Amino acid sequence: MARKNISSASPYEKTIGFSRAVCVDDRILVSGTAPIADDGSTAHPGDAYLQAKRCLEIIKAAIEKAGGHLTDVVRTRIYLIDAALQDEVSRAHGEFFSDIRPAATMVVVKGLASDDWLVELEAEAVVSYGR
Secondary structure, rough: OEEEEEOOOHHHHHHHOOOOEEOOOOOOOOEEEOOOOOOOOOOOOHHHHHHHHHHHHHHHHHHHHHOOHHEEEEEEEEEEEOOOHHHHHHHHHHHHHOOOEEEEEEEEEOOOOOOOOOEEEEEEOOOOOOO
């Protein structure tokens, strides 16, 4: 059973001690992904749709870096700080996954690690061999 850690530009990986994604055999597990801009700041403060898109872009990049594709995603989890944001976040999720249709869970939470974050997402993929 081979293990491969995938890193991203998140300033929190080293401090907290986590990887953006971990690959074990044909599985890619992507950590909770916040809307972090390339410079480490919060991307698109106040805009749940654009924050969700940013999270999904980071997830897509991690999966591709691990050798997978979005079509390999079998599960997503979405964490919102307010149920009123579900339509905006669902629209972004649908733009990435409307044809793939992974199992998905959306949960409203009291808060996330940064007050600027409206949404956080995670994903699991199973790489399809012999494509």
